[in-house]
Amino acid sequence: MSALQDSVTRAPAVAAVPKGNIALGYLTSTMVVILLFAVPLFAKNFVIFQMTIWLIYAIAILALNILTGGSGQFSLGQSAFYALGAYTSAILMEHFGVNYVLTLPVAGALCFAFGFLFGLPALRLSGIYLALATFALATAMPQILKLGVFEHWTGGVQGLVVTKPDAPFGLPISQDVWLYYFTLVISIVIYVFAVNLLKSRTGRAMMAIRDNEIAASAMGVNVSLYKTLAFGISAGTTGVAGGLGAIAVQFVAPDGYTIQLAIALFLGMVVGGVGWLPGSLVGSAFIVFVPNLAEEVSKGLSGAVFGAILIVVIFLVPHGSRQVAYKIQDIVRKIRK
Amino acid sequence: MQQTDVARAKAPLLAVRDVSVVFGGIVALNGVSFDMHRGQILGLIGPNGAGKTTLFNCLSRLYQPSKGDILMEGDSILARPAHRIAEIGIGRTFQNVALFPNLSVLDNVRVGTHSRTRSNFITDSIRPPWVGRAEAATTKRVDDILGYLDLREVAHVPVAGLPFGTQKRVELARALAAEPKILLLDEPAGGLNHEEVYGLGDLIRKIRDDRGITVLLVEHHMGLVMSIADHVVALNFGRKLAEGTPAQVQSDPDVIKAYLGSKDA
Ligand SMILES: Nc1ncnc2c1ncn2[C@@H]1O[C@H](COP(=O)(O)OP(=O)(O)O)[C@@H](O)[C@H]1O
Ligand SMILES: [Mg+2]
Numbered sequence A: 001m002s003a004l005q006d007s008v009t010r011a012p013a014v015a016a017v018p019k020g021n022i023a024l025g026y027l028t029s030t031m032v033v034i035l036l037f038a039v040p041l042f043a044k045n046f047v048i049f050q051m052t053i054w055l056i057y058a059i060a061i062l063a064l065n066i067l068t069g070g071s072g073q074f075s076l077g078q079s080a081f082y083a084l085g086a087y088t089s090a091i092l093m094e095h096f097g098v099n100y101v102l103t104l105p106v107a108g109a110l111c112f113a114f115g116f117l118f119g120l121p122a123l124r125l126s127g128i129y130l131a132l133a134t135f136a137l138a139t140a141m142p143q144i145l146k147l148g149v150f151e152h153w154t155g156g157v158q159g160l161v162v163t164k165p166d167a168p169f170g171l172p173i174s175q176d177v178w179l180y181y182f183t184l185v186i187s188i189v190i191y192v193f194a195v196n197l198l199k200s201r202t203g204r205a206m207m208a209i210r211d212n213e214i215a216a217s218a219m220g221v222n223v224s225l226y227k228t229l230a231f232g233i234s235a236g237t238t239g240v241a242g243g244l245g246a247i248a249v250q251f252v253a254p255d256g257y258t259i260q261l262a263i264a265l266f267l268g269m270v271v272g273g274v275g276w277l278p279g280s281l282v283g284s285a286f287i288v289f290v291p292n293l294a295e296e297v298s299k300g301l302s303g304a305v306f307g308a309i310l311i312v313v314i315f316l317v318p319h320g321s322r323q324v325a326y327k328i329q330d331i332v333r334k335i336r337k
Numbered sequence B: 001m002q003q004t005d006v007a008r009a010k011a012p013l014l015a016v017r018d019v020s021v022v023f024g025g026i027v028a029l030n031g032v033s034f035d036m037h038r039g040q041i042l043g044l045i046g047p048n049g050a051g052k053t054t055l056f057n058c059l060s061r062l063y064q065p066s067k068g069d070i071l072m073e074g075d076s077i078l079a080r081p082a083h084r085i086a087e088i089g090i091g092r093t094f095q096n097v098a099l100f101p102n103l104s105v106l107d108n109v110r111v112g113t114h115s116r117t118r119s120n121f122i123t124d125s126i127r128p129p130w131v132g133r134a135e136a137a138t139t140k141r142v143d144d145i146l147g148y149l150d151l152r153e154v155a156h157v158p159v160a161g162l163p164f165g166t167q168k169r170v171e172l173a174r175a176l177a178a179e180p181k182i183l184l185l186d187e188p189a190g191g192l193n194h195e196e197v198y199g200l201g202d203l204i205r206k207i208r209d210d211r212g213i214t215v216l217l218v219e220h221h222m223g224l225v226m227s228i229a230d231h232v233v234a235l236n237f238g239r240k241l242a243e244g245t246p247a248q249v250q251s252d253p254d255v256i257k258a259y260l261g262s263k264d265a
Helices: A026-041 A045-071 A078-096 A100-122 A128-146 A148-154 A175-198 A201-211 A213-218 A223-249 A259-272 A279-297 A302-316 A321-336 B002-010 B052-059 B105-112 B121-126 B129-148 B164-177 B194-211 B222-228 B246-250 B253-260
Strands: B014-023 B026-036 B041-045 B067-072 B090-092 B182-186 B214-218 B231-236 B239-244
Touching: A026 A045, A026 A175, A045 A078, A045 A175, A045 A201, A045 A223, A045 A259, A045 A279, A078 A100, A078 A128, A078 A148, A078 A223, A078 A259, A100 A128, A100 A223, A128 A148, A128 A259, A175 A201, A175 A223, A175 B121, A201 A213, A201 A223, A201 B105, A201 B121, A213 A223, A259 A279, A259 A302, A259 A321, A279 A302, A279 A321, B014 B052, B026 B052, B026 B067, B041 B052, B041 B194, B041 B222, B052 B090, B052 B182, B052 B214, B090 B164, B105 B129, B105 B164, B121 B129, B129 B164, B164 B182, B164 B194, B194 B214, B194 B222, B222 B246, B231 B246, B231 B253, B239 B246, B239 B253
Parallel strands: B026 B239, B041 B214, B041 B231, B090 B182, B182 B214
Antiparallel strands: B014 B026, B014 B067, B231 B239
């Protein structure tokens, strides 16, 4: 039987989340947001800085989630889009004196275009082959950034130092606190946009492709358009995260954006739960804080400890934090009854 | 101008002209021609491997005929990519059910409206009021169809867990959501029990009568085809064997021979 005839309702490559469950309820969301706004009142500057990084990686993981959870495509090349966003912000700020806020939409738009164009040839690939192509992109990016021709702009191997912005309007808060709130607001906006997107006509078309390409095209969905669009949207969102990252860390250098970052983001998505958007926060916490934890357990073997923790987590909850969240939801329902 | 309109109204809604499809060495369709007229229920019969699904896949532009043409309201569809077939009013179901397993019934059917709606990813993300209103209108239309096919109760259930018969109704609902002029049904009775099959026959007729949809029905179940089709085309080994009213085709010696010679008739 041909693949066409055999288009039975088979399990898709990505065990995805039913669409109604991609986000948190209003009440839970509000509580999380209040908590996030309240944290700087209690925390030290260093913790606040770490939380900013946490939010930034959560945006990048959310972006990957739109691609994989939404459209069913894989990417190990997110570090390349992140780097492009970071360098765009850094170069605009340091060479052209552009305000840091304005560099973010530019980084997003540029990465969207780049991701869309990359997605075009990638259309011919699927699954593991697509992952390989994006892997190639991730390995190439740091070397491209070191190239002599771009050195005047990128600073070559040295990278660029980025000026940390002060709080505006003479607000009496530290740079770190300001940056945290700035990142938090952008994260919330991106999160809301992503939830809207996945619940819209565009999002449904992407998920239809993820579940069954042939049926999707019979319904009038332009499969290649929506697949590349998913790449573009994911890359653009990652670019904004990269730009924010450059501003927060005050530094960009090629070796900050190796394949390791791409793998970390991928891990974060899996630990958070593929297709479950709030899981991006959990996944990000995993990749930001667990390595520190591992370091505390054993300096020399921190990598091994991290690996062991990862294996335990994947073994206990293969569907990531989303599985835990559903379990809790079930228990809460039972208690209410 | 008027004359061409008149000509169009008289012309067949869908014309299959001398269509051949070859896979490697196998000739799956060999010079098949027939017309479909508005409001007809046309039954396409033939033993397993006769080429019925292949013909459907040509009509949905999943397969490219090596010869011949297919005209919808007088215009060739062969220049269109597969995703631009729904918009000219050709809708279909699949022999083995091809739904979106992780999506709810509601969302499966909403995807069916894709070719009849417009949006872009930017406003879909920002969701201004007019996008919300358009979504509400879509949901309303989809809800009507769910009611029509008795699917409201499972609207929010992911389709993967539903019984096969219900999945087939979801597929029908999804096809109707695209407001087709022609509905291609590939073995809709497959996997249904005796009672369900006759319910299905009534439903197909009802859809034609209520919505004025022309139906191309591929079916193994002879009883069903003969009871609801206005016109029957019989295929065997990729060739048209006979064509006519159900009674004519049923008494055709070639058809009888083809069916007696085949175990799955
Ligand atoms: N994609 C394909 N590749 C090769 N052969 C095919 C393909 N699709 C159909 N065929 C062959 O074409 C013939 C007609 O098949 P099909 O149209 O599925 O018959 P039916 O639907 O009438 O049972 C069969 O011999 C089948 O094996
Ligand atoms: Mg068939």
